[in-house]
Amino acid sequence: MTLSGPPAEGPLSSGRAVRRDGPLLALLCVLGAALQLYGFHWGVITPDSVVQYGQALTGVYDDWHPPVTAWVWRQLLRLGQGGAPFLAMDVLLYWSGFGLVARGLLLRNGRGAALTLLALALLPIAFGQVGAILKDPFMACLLLAATALLIRREWGGASWLRLPAVLLILLAGATRFNALFAALPLLLLAVPGQWIRRPLHLVAAATAAAALLVGANWTLNEVMLRPGHSHPINSLVNFDLAGIVAHGGHNGWPGLPDAEANRLVARCYTPRLFGMADEQLCARTEERIATHVATRGESAISVWLRALWRSPGAWVRHRLDHLNWNWRFLVPVVPDDAVYIMSQPNELGLHFAPNAVTHVVGWTARAMAWTPLGRPATWIALAIGLLIVAQQLPSRRILLALGGSALLYGLAYAVVSVAPDLRYNLWTLFTVMVGGAIAFAERAHIAGDRWKMALLPAILVMKLEVIALLVGAIG
Template sequence: MTRAFSHRLRIVIATLVLFALSMLIFAPGYLEYDSVGQYGQALSGRYDDWHPPVMARLWSLFVGHGAGPMLALQLAGWWLGLGGVAAAIVDRRPRAALMVLAIGLVPPWLGWQVTVLKDAQMTGAALAAVGIIGWWRLRERSVPPAAWVAAGLLLTYAALVRANAIFAIAPLVALLMPARWRSRIAIVIGLTLATLILSPVVNHRLLGAKDSGVARTQALYDLAGIAVRVGDDPRLGLSAAEIAEIAAKRCVKPFFWDPLGERTRCGTLLQRFEIMSPGRIYARLAPAIMHHPVAYAEQRLAHGNSTWRLWVPARWPSASPPEASEPNDLGLTQPGRVALTWQRMAGQWVDVPVMWPIVWVILSIGGLAVTRGRGLAGALFGSALGLEASFLVISVASDFRYHLWPVVACALGMVLAKPWRGDRRIVGATLGALGLVLLIGGIARATLPVPPQSYEGMLG
């Protein structure tokens, strides 16, 4: 037995142990409101597209077994990805291999990965694909066709299971290709457009999901955000009375779209838009942006600040992984006391910089610049940055779980590439920007009042 084989065997055993312990402690997984709704669809056989139906369809294969099989899938992807990368580098960089596995044990990150949600499903699938490719690439071997097929299937699922996941998957695929930058840019654009065009076809015709109106939310959120900033303008398609009431009721919140959709808050104000096609609403939003670019920029930057968690108070909600599953009458249970202890510990991390997405945005920019997009690390940085950049245009909520893949991808890239040893100017600029972010975020958390800690409180 060679030393390299011995080291890899230990990593494989450690990875299997970590997977087994994760299942033992966290089964059958935590479930939030969205999870329960998707399981209900799997039980009934009636699907809609509010959440990508591919997850509910997959779940329907395990009806009668609760959430456990879905938890097993996303944890298998999580540990397969990290274990594959760690095993590939352990003979040359044993400490780095241990750091790779340690990424999977960061309490709040694992706390979200054991929550049965589309975000964890995407992260598990994407990470498994990275582990498969990394097993060969990091040993400087060519990836066999069967491995590319397996990785391709996983990335296809990742792209379908989150509506905006393609902004992470397309850069990842493009940067893994041995091509020039022009070709890579063309790959990103082609994959993104193809996915945006074909996803509705797959969801509605192939997977049989009904239109839920989810495609209207982004346009209405930004249209209302522009309206409350500029006031009455007939070109917006909202009356002066509607705009005044939206403003008076504080229906537009940087934190999330929800007040505009909740009947008990502001949902009835926009009820007439429910009969409009998404295309007609976007046809109103486009000229609104052109005529009021400053108001649109304010709307998107306010939400960007909220979801990136820069100038926000301490305990900004929706960062802590759940400590209990959503109450339900579908027979879905929840993990035991050890898991609860872990989740409570993870909840103490919410104000630590590793839980600020803006920190990982800065590190991804620096990492991509240092690596020039080369290697597996460069692809991970590009993937993380692609998804984070999309939140400036396409995002209506500030939950940390939406950032799980970019955060983990960037952390993994930092271990693989050691970008802090790259170009001194880039490293210096990155550290300077990071220091400024930490200063601003620290002042905000020390001075701003703590927000409501419940959904109802944030809604009001």
Template sequence: MMRGLAPEARYGLAAALLCAVVLLFFWPGVAHYDSVAQYQQVVSGAYNDWHPPVMARLWSLSYALGWAGQGPMFALQTLLWWAGLGLLAAALARSGARIAALAVVALGLWPPLLGWQALVVKDGQMAAALVAATGIVAWKRFAERPVGWVATTAVLLLLGYALLVRANAVFAVAPLAVGLLAPGGWQAWRSRTVLIGAVALAALALSPLINARIFGAEPSGVAATQPLFDMAGIAHRAGPHAVPMVPAETWQRLEAERCSSSVLWDNFSIGKRCDYIQRDLTGRPRQEIFAAWMRAIRAHPDAYLSHRLAHWNATMRWFVPWHFPQAVPQAESLPNRLGLATPGRQVIAFDRVAGWLANSPLGAPILAFAAALAVLALAKPAQITAHGLAVSLALSAVAMEASFLFLSIASDMRYHLWSMLAAWLSLILLLTQPLPWRRARIALLLLALIALTSLGARLLLPQIGDDYAALLR
């Protein structure tokens, strides 16, 4: 049937068919813990900023029309995911890069990515919006046509949604937005660097105002989680008197009960076993908490850096055991009374395979991060269209992953969904053109070193387990 079609039509049709298959296979999507919490806001009509209010407000539109459950949001992120990948693959096929086009479509089926993309959660929404924006621009750029105002409007809406749907999305969105829409090409890298910084600062300043004034989200105290996580890490390493904002007796009790962790902050959340530390912070102004956080960092930089590097290693899954929690995609919806259903049992088998691959070095965010760095070192964005797009994607991935060095409180694999997709897409685009062999060989050796050291750690370190509860023991 496809033999008589143009190459771009073949890949566009293939992406559409795969989209339909994915919708049927995973329907109605998996309701994560965050999904249930957000849907509770949709049902009650009371919104807060712990989870992105833009996603809850969008979800409320389908709920108001009588379409209950997670199906509408799952359909949205699946359609955007395959639309973006399909447009990119079709653009590559039209330009003659058919192997690259096939690789793009295959990447959309890569189990560690697809398994997590089946969760109706902010990370999947962000990744889908960004890949859709990338696909629209790629379709125009590979044909050497201007993006046009209609496509530009669509791209801006997608980028804006991605920006608001995750608190730290600005690190991924700012470089991608500049790379996709700013004129001049990457040869004007100095001006683009300034523009990326300006976009990031504007987004950081405006996002809280948009959440509060446009989406009507009440403050939840989520901003204090990062200071608490870091102050606990400092106190664990530098002693109970290192962070005087919380009494030394509280830090000593936390230490005796082994509450502190560089992997995630969840032991301190309300309802968990170490939530009593919240009593020492309740009612404190946010400015006071942030000031104490900064003082602790300045007073104990070694303890802070040790804590942050340990966390970055955990979330990037470099030197970790093979079975490290939060790598296996969730196959069943969290039990709830809101009508959020669970997909069929076929998803359980699929996610076992996805989890094995995600736990392996091939599924580690650190390997994708290294690949993105290699793209930045090898690409010629001023000369080759595919390389210009590759640099935009690689910068987005690198900036997002690097941000976890300083702003991250958990190590879920889903946080890296966009970064890993963008990194591997950038590598596919890079390989559409011959590369300088000597530099490419060095990059390949570094990638092999990352993979081998990751494998060694997985084989030698004691296993923890795959479930979330293993991290809270």
């Protein structure tokens, strides 16, 4: 399998396309950014936003959230207080990324391909999620801008574009603990194709890229920022221990009697998340883990591994149930979190007031979320389709990177997720938007049977999603 290939020639000369339609694309991006800024000024404020803004103001961080996001916000405070500079940064990254790829599509495939991508950038879930001041849209926008630079490089741009792209990827890789999976295929796209044509060379490059991502994450979030340690891993371990008990496995909590464990699981556990029914009562199990780690010197990971060893089947069933909610696959209802419209009370001066644009985006995003096109399971199925058609297309290296990034990032939630918020899957949506526009623009290179093979996973997934909703409505 080769990962390189010459760029396709577009139907228009580069100079003519830029002169005729370039200003139109730029104007559309500016208008899109202005609409986004107006609808979400100055950023939707969630509890996480308040916590990280407080850390940005003081310069004192903890590691419940990777502190690099709060550190970036602290640097932006030189431009203005509150969420305005952070929102402006996300919007700039968002429209710069889509605009740069659209310009490349204009040069190679014509106006229709470019306008198709910009229309996708207006999809309400993607458009609206960027309005929240959170690490998830920040990560997705960083990766989008980096991907756009690498696509420009693949389509004949200057070699130096790799450097800012790699820096953006490394920063994005430090914003979420599982961002490594999304970032790794993009770093491989930054490697010249001729360097990784052989399987052993590809494995070596992937190993080096993973080490670079881990090293950059550790350097930024531990060495440079020196956060206080809040042990967020305990939350993951606690959720899995509860899921194992709920699915008939052994009680893995150190020193917690079986009867009490069963009582707490019955009260606190659902496949979606742990502890919403009674936060004070449900906190006891995670406190038990923290106390054990502090007094016995055993790590939470050891507790987790021992529980998995004793009850692997129960853990797998728990994880599959949760992944189903994370991907919103066979679910009877759809959670109302397609776009956040809220303003968490605080004393730091943060505030968000929705307007007519916000409400329209929120309503259309909720409507999209109820359809198969608003589900992470569908996006992942479409990413598989990108991998199926990639080998036949001139932009195969780009599509392999995008499809691989979406698939690895989405599959990582099979192990590391503790909540099913839609925002966690935002990057998967971005990859499908960009990759789908490129594949559609190059569709003339795809044989009919390969198109059918590429669309089959998404068609099957969408049918099952609709059936599950209908069953839930009848029930």
